[in-house]
Amino acid sequence: MLNLHNFHKSYSTGFSISVDHLALDSGIHLIKGANGSGKSTLLKAIAGIHDFKGEINLLGVSIKKDPVSYRKMVNFSEAEPVFPEFLSLDELINFTTSIIHEDKNQILELKEKLDIRDYSENPISSYSSGMLKKSALLLAFLGEPKLIILDEPFTTIDLATQDHLKELILKKQEEGVSFILTSHMADFEDFFAYHSVHEIKDGSII
Numbered sequence: 001m002l003n004l005h006n007f008h009k010s011y012s013t014g015f016s017i018s019v020d021h022l023a024l025d026s027g028i029h030l031i032k033g034a035n036g037s038g039k040s041t042l043l044k045a046i047a048g049i050h051d052f053k054g055e056i057n058l059l060g061v062s063i064k065k066d067p068v069s070y071r072k073m074v075n076f077s078e079a080e081p082v083f084p085e086f087l088s089l090d091e092l093i094n095f096t097t098s099i100i101h102e103d104k105n106q107i108l109e110l111k112e113k114l115d116i117r118d119y120s121e122n123p124i125s126s127y128s129s130g131m132l133k134k135s136a137l138l139l140a141f142l143g144e145p146k147l148i149i150l151d152e153p154f155t156t157i158d159l160a161t162q163d164h165l166k167e168l169i170l171k172k173q174e175e176g177v178s179f180i181l182t183s184h185m186a187d188f189e190d191f192f193a194y195h196s197v198h199e200i201k202d203g204s205i206i
Contacts, residue, residue, distance in 0.1 A: 001026045001178055002046070002147065007054040009041055017041055017203050019054075027195030028169065028179045030188075037200045039182045040079060043149050046180065047076035058147060072100070075145040079152035079182075081136035085125035089116065089135045092124075093142070100143035110138045113164045129156045141168060148172065149180045154188065166191055 002024040010016035017038035033039045044050040048063055048071045056063045056070075063070040083092060093107060111117050114134045127135065133156045140148055150169075154162050169179055169192070181192075189197070198205050 002058050002180075003056070004046075005055045007042075007045070007052060007056065009038075009045055009050060009052045015203070017200065017205075019205050022198070022205060024178070024180070025195060026176070026178045028173055028181065028192050030192075030194045030197045031180060031182050031200060031205070032197065033182070033200035035184075038203065039200055040151055042200065042205070043076070043151050043180065043182065046147075047071075047074050047149050049076070073146040074149065075140045075143065075147070076149045077136040077140035077151060077153060079155070081132050083124045083132070083135065086123060088123055089120035089127075089138070092135070092139060093120070096139055096142055103143075106142065107138075110141055110168075113168055114138055115161055115164070130158065130161075133157050134161065137165065141172070145177060147178050147180070151182050152184065153181060154183055154191075 002022075004019050004022040007019040007022070008016065009018075015036075015038070019042070031039055031042070041050060045052045046056060048067065058070055058073055061070045061073065097107075111120060114137060116131070116134055116138060119131065120135075124132070124135070133153075137150070137153060137157075140150060153165060157165070169181075173179065181188075200206075
């Protein structure tokens, strides 16, 4: 499903992360690591946000040779999302669905599951950290992605929303969507039957 070859990303600070080879089959995958270990860096590269040396391909599509087709298959939710404060979530949804197929029933279902409902009409400047996280999660589930990447998806959301998010992930997985997840939560590894679990340590993945 997803393959990384000779991946390398470095910063002027001296921090770097390298992955000689990583192959993930379809399913739900967990990447662990301490703060600052490079989890988010790796996820953003897979999502097509960070540049890097090497190669990443999803379902045979290369991010470097066919970046548009690749990015159409991948949705991403940041650990600490930031959006323009003068917009509302509804406006972000409208922008997103101007690029991908709009499914009004899907949008309504996600708003209900994540307990957003009509609050999406309000400007983002009024959102709590939990509402910001729910907004990022909703956007990550829109459309028909092949891979959804969720960085720290269960932080800052209440227990009821955590349960609904688990249901959404399992439902999408049954529909053939794959996931890469990270989290610092102590019991997070018990949430799913992962197809693989990896750890980033000392700039490499094991």
